[in-house]
Amino acid sequence: MNDKPGPKYKRVYDTLRKRLQDGYYSVGTRLPTEDALATTFEVSRVTVRRSLDMLVSEGYLVARQGSGYLVDTLSPPSSTCLTSFTDSVLKEGREPGARLIDITFFDGDAPEAVHDMLGKSLVRIRRLRTVDGEPKMLVNTWLPTARVAGITAEDFPETGQDQSILRVLSGRFGLEWSRACETIRSCVASDEIGTFLQVPVQTPLLVQACTAFDDEQGTVFFEEVFRNTPITFNLGGSRRQEQLS
Amino acid sequence: MNDKPGPKYKRVYDTLRKRLQDGYYSVGTRLPTEDALATTFEVSRVTVRRSLDMLVSEGYLVARQGSGYLVDTLSPPSSTCLTSFTDSVLKEGREPGARLIDITFFDGDAPEAVHDMLGKSLVRIRRLRTVDGEPKMLVNTWLPTARVAGITAEDFPETGQDQSILRVLSGRFGLEWSRACETIRSCVASDEIGTFLQVPVQTPLLVQACTAFDDEQGTVFFEEVFRNTPITFNLGGSRRQEQLS
DNA sequence: CGAACAGATTAGTATGAACAAATTTGTTAC
DNA sequence: GTAACAAATTTGTTCATACTAATCTGTTCG
Numbered sequence: 001m002n003d004k005p006g007p008k009y010k011r012v013y014d015t016l017r018k019r020l021q022d023g024y025y026s027v028g029t030r031l032p033t034e035d036a037l038a039t040t041f042e043v044s045r046v047t048v049r050r051s052l053d054m055l056v057s058e059g060y061l062v063a064r065q066g067s068g069y070l071v072d073t074l075s076p077p078s079s080t081c082l083t084s085f086t087d088s089v090l091k092e093g094r095e096p097g098a099r100l101i102d103i104t105f106f107d108g109d110a111p112e113a114v115h116d117m118l119g120k121s122l123v124r125i126r127r128l129r130t131v132d133g134e135p136k137m138l139v140n141t142w143l144p145t146a147r148v149a150g151i152t153a154e155d156f157p158e159t160g161q162d163q164s165i166l167r168v169l170s171g172r173f174g175l176e177w178s179r180a181c182e183t184i185r186s187c188v189a190s191d192e193i194g195t196f197l198q199v200p201v202q203t204p205l206l207v208q209a210c211t212a213f214d215d216e217q218g219t220v221f222f223e224e225v226f227r228n229t230p231i232t233f234n235l236g237g238s239r240r241q242e243q244l245s
Numbered sequence: 246m247n248d249k250p251g252p253k254y255k256r257v258y259d260t261l262r263k264r265l266q267d268g269y270y271s272v273g274t275r276l277p278t279e280d281a282l283a284t285t286f287e288v289s290r291v292t293v294r295r296s297l298d299m300l301v302s303e304g305y306l307v308a309r310q311g312s313g314y315l316v317d318t319l320s321p322p323s324s325t326c327l328t329s330f331t332d333s334v335l336k337e338g339r340e341p342g343a344r345l346i347d348i349t350f351f352d353g354d355a356p357e358a359v360h361d362m363l364g365k366s367l368v369r370i371r372r373l374r375t376v377d378g379e380p381k382m383l384v385n386t387w388l389p390t391a392r393v394a395g396i397t398a399e400d401f402p403e404t405g406q407d408q409s410i411l412r413v414l415s416g417r418f419g420l421e422w423s424r425a426c427e428t429i430r431s432c433v434a435s436d437e438i439g440t441f442l443q444v445p446v447q448t449p450l451l452v453q454a455c456t457a458f459d460d461e462q463g464t465v466f467f468e469e470v471f472r473n474t475p476i477t478f479n480l481g482g483s484r485r486q487e488q489l490s
Numbered sequence: 491c492g493a494a495c496a497g498a499t500t501a502g503t504a505t506g507a508a509c510a511a512a513t514t515t516g517t518t519a520c
Numbered sequence: 521g522t523a524a525c526a527a528a529t530t531t532g533t534t535c536a537t538a539c540t541a542a543t544c545t546g547t548t549c550g
Contacts, residue, residue, distance in 0.1 A: 044505050065531045066513030185475035186431040186449040204431035204449045230430035289535050310501045311543030
């Protein structure tokens with residue numbers, strides 16, 4: 001532990017964060033106490049506290065004086081598009097679903113805007129996200145073919161904990177990003193989109209477009225979400241929470 | 246300093262934050278050193294660091310090792326609706342403007358949705374935000390009359406640093422809020438809104454609706470922003486930045 | 491004058507210690 | 521059994537201190 005580079009608090013943070021994402025500590029359980037963690041990591045309590053504070057402010061953990069640190073979620077609301085649809089629906093006691101529409105491969109014949117960002121050889125994954133069976137969002141995810149070699153429909157379960165495309169891409173293909181840009185704009189439902197979302201043509205919709213980059217400035221993926229429902233933020237305190245509405 | 250309630254780091258944070266918002270430290274200048282602040286506040290360097298770290302993570306300050314703390318902005322991007330339109334436009338080297346359309350007083354005859362939130366006696370401030378003279382957003386701000394007694398058109402300058410309605414309300418009427426909820430939805434331009442924004446009727450628009458509350462759960466204000474341009478977020482690292490596009 | 495170096499300044503990381511405050515757990519008394 | 525109290529546990533706050541790393545400043549030398 002003490003021979004790796006970088007500050008200790010960062011190494012402890014990275015380790016704990018990885019454990020959380022690997023399910024080593026599951027949601028609702030309690031973490032070891034500060035003293036215990038300090039002992040196992042061979043750092044001072046102040047240092048382990050610093051790491052825990054980071055995880056708390058990011059929303060992974062909640063700290064309760066006199067009790068301990070509780071695992072709150074594995075998908076904290078770090079952004080809008082990167083927020084797990086699955087988690088937020090589950091928290092409301094409803095049933096999230098994801099119906100795969102199609103996986104299409106493009107080779108130079110993709111729309112120009114996407115082509116410019118991600119390159120020639122592309123995959124488009126179209127999915128319909130549902131709540132209690134009702135269609136809520138149409139999600140188009142674009143990826144360079146090279147990054148997701150051998151992707152098939154089997155990679156996308158219709159129900160369960162692993163519907164999140166981000167978790168699929170991260171777990172199955174090791175896809176990671178460091179920076180992302182999201183825009184929200186307005187549009188009206190086309191014939192095709194209206195059919196999928198079961199709304200009349202010309203209905204005003206929200207479009208969330210999210211582009212994610214890795215450290216080398218390469219574009220990792222591009223995602224477009226069409227939704228009829230508003231986007232809600234709860235602001236206040238240090239943390240922010242997107243809610244499904 | 247040492248006889249007030251609450252933790253010291255919080256008191257130091259509050260003091261510094263107030264100074265920043267009052268212009269005691271202006272943008273681009275350097276704060277006193279950690280040691281100096283620790284001495285003047287009569288706390289340890291660790292405590293003053295904790296307060297400074299909070300201001301850094303909120304975006305007010307940037308810390309540079311070996312140099313000091315620089316004041317980055319007085320309106321950090323703490324949320325979308327609460328973000329200063331003025332600041333973001335100025336940062337792009339363009340000229341923000343705010344044309345006051347009207348200030349209307351309602352007494353029981355306000356739209357029901359607003360009436361339920363804020364009470365019977367209301368003020369509606371309608372403003373048109375512009376960039377280089379071009380209309381960009383229509384902003385409707387609703388407030389309880391009691392909170393802004395004696396408000397007039399003079400309170401809203403058309404140009405300059407103090408166009409931000411939030412700074413006006415905070416500075417002139419002492420309006421503060423602790424929690425807010427924002428939703429983003431889609432709509433199409435009505436006849437009136439289309440005229441203000443100079444777009445055809447039925448153009449799809451974004452609507453940002455923001456409701457702010459104080460500690461006693463009272464609703465402080467409600468704001469609706471109609472815009473033709475998309476909302477952009479830059480995500481990554483610990484901080485988030487809304488950009489004008 | 492200007493480049494290079496040395497020293498001072500300032501933020502970054504880390505420890506150990508002490509006490510406060512909230513919660514949980516254990517024990518006692520009724 | 522359970523209500524009340526006591527003790528232990530656990531996080532929250534604060535301090536003094538030491539060292540590291542980046543930046544800035546002043547001086548010296550060519």
